[in-house]
Amino acid sequence: MGQDVDRSRFSRRDSQRYRGKVHRCLDALAAMLREHPFAQDEPMTGIELELNLVGSQLDPALSGADVLAAIGSAGFQSELGRWNIELNLPPRLLPGDEWRHLEHQLLDELAVARDKAGDYTAQIVMIGILPTLDRDHLVASSITEGDRYRVLNEQILGVRGEPIRLDITGAAPPGRPGPAERLIADFDSIIPEAACTSMQLHLQVSPDTFAGYWNAAQCLAGVQLAVGANSPYLLGARLWAETRIPLFEQACDVRTPELRNQGVRPRVWFGERWISSILDLFAENSRYFPSLVPVAQETDPFAELRAGRVPALDELRLHNGTIWRWNRPVYDVVDGAPHVRVENRVLPAGPSPVDMVANALFFYGLLRVFVETDRPLWSTMSFEAAEQNFITAARHGLDEPLYWPGTGWIHPDELVLRKLLPLAHEGLARWGVSTEVRDRYLSVIERRCVLRRTGAVWQLDTVAALQARGADRPTALRGMLERYIEASTINEPVHTWPLPA
Template structure:
């Protein structure tokens, strides 16, 4: 079946009925397995890292198809690529393997790209457009099988189906300080790239870990901020001061632009009371681009994935900033609000900070777990706007409510250390892993503030906004390619 037939079938009422029925049946199976305790559970780690391809001059370019098919995975745009580390135990040996595998895979992708005159960049948002320009790239269409489709969308049926479904009721709109634009496709979301940390706790403790994760998001987003600019061509109001103060993590509103219809699929999730709530959340999520297993020639023939194929497909479009993800060992937490980072050390540092922080909060019964949900949600959006200057909701180990970063971060890093020690990591190893991230706090400098400082210096030297942002980005790419952790860039 070609992609056009897949898109057509996904929009039929009969397909939607069959898909819903199967999701409900598979959900019943999962609930039963959860209630009988058949999932093995246990502590595990994993990671997804997104990036994009540029040419030798730093301009956006298509990722080499041969490389994508051999050393990484495709993502939404033709320029995108994704690296996945294998699932490991959340213990000393597993942490070593996570770091080694990520470093090896980044190196392999960069070498494969370089062999085809491309460079692989891990960053929050690309800001140097392709040779035809950012607006033209995001807006370009072509006719396939008599249908007009986004020319730069990865040519896979699932992406065409998503695009048709999400834009059926209207365009995707960017409404940010200095930028108000409408796009006819979901390709605008490919501006952004992320880290997705996977943490699997024991299934019996899943709800506590999930709810604890929500309370950590604001301060961690402020540490990871790496997306203060859009491609300059996208700004409709080119006032430099407006652009300079638009936010430190624009990836958050860029991804939420996918909320064309209500209820929005990209949002901060509510607490859960049990693992079965996680199943219900996926079942109840608004249906988007349904797909049936038999449409795939290479669909799995047996095992967990085959038995729950439609449910797993539906969970793939349940886009929450923290979301439940089911696999053969049980449910895990996918922590999604973090922008991609410059180097492997930065990525691993954030992965272990998140895992240690969540585990530390639960294993010590830290008062942070009692932070009101609304305060945690507001902290995320405050962090995306103002970074370290935001009111970051927190509860200290003494039970005191605070929004002062000077009180938040010492407690946050101490709690992460407790969590990592409890999983068997030695103190020296913990310090080496967290150091690249902790120095962001001690120097009050994140990749986003570094980018702003560089652009500000160029503006003060007489550059216009487009030249300043482009010059900053080329410096970012050069420094990231050295592999030196971001903290070592700070002068």
């Protein structure tokens, strides 16, 4: 939910009025999709990157507000946890060497952030879940100050009516000692959500092609997770390859067990069907999900259209921001022109800038090919298979096969090496990405799959090696994180990171 909120108490009439305004916005969007021109520029991309701050002992550093003030840049913003900040890179085209320049810009921005964080004896960490978090850190006082976060916390807990419960059973990785581990914990705030730090990828597309891009992104979500997993630990427990997935789903779940048993849809959602229009997703949002923050504006979207102005659709956008689809639709207005984009929320932050750029370009290249193919991928894959791939990859990473049309069951690394990497090269070529850029970043994905070394695998192997030396789990996690920060900072891809001798 990126919009600011200036109220904290809402009446029944507020909710009723807000629902009406959401439907009014939905009708206006439907009219615009039929009759109004949308931005038709070359597709723009964007990145949002959530970062962690740690202190000298590698515990969370609750100095986010001070670090942001020291940075003094609108590109950096607050996040839910006081140990989090977010970097928003400006929109950028794909062709040529643009994403090589993006890597340099990312490195420059991170260098500034590290310098300012150092003034507060803090370091920056790009990782899916900070492995040194413990339960004493996940308390309400760790929520960033401000109405936006306080209202969201109050509303989610108010609707839920009981503490937030995390209940995650790990997957015992093949070849690793010990049984599957389990984490059960209750919290009196939504602060566990702040443990999830991700890289969010945006792609602006035309309304006519949006459905194809969203469907393709859903098909690719499992592969993205399998090759990009970077979150195997939470509160000291070894859980999923990408534990951020169940953690986020449970931390933002407003449903009681009884409502889950009735089949009420979760607000962190993969979805349930392929779509034919962006309107399908916004309509589902208004149909299935009650308001969390019912702030209604006075502006009428149809009055704006009659006056020749582009409506902001504030209520529709606010409502959409409280429903956390893994691939989320976005409506926005920039320089007086409306546009739509896919926001891909699947990937964790890290391990290094070059890894993250590689993950992004792998995704963008495959999207282009699968949208333009004569027989769309989603016409040969059931939605249920795409969702099961997503869950399997989050739980097991590279260690369990996924279903792929025309191939059947295949391990993700083999799928990438045999089939998807050539397609990603082709897709990036269609975007106009230079050969040098394609080779640099897709070779990172290739070597990661050849060596079967994702961020999650490196973390697991490093902790196992340190524990084999006699370290207990907390000490091993700190030792791993110390090595992680060093390798990430010098921008080496994770498949080259050494393990403890």
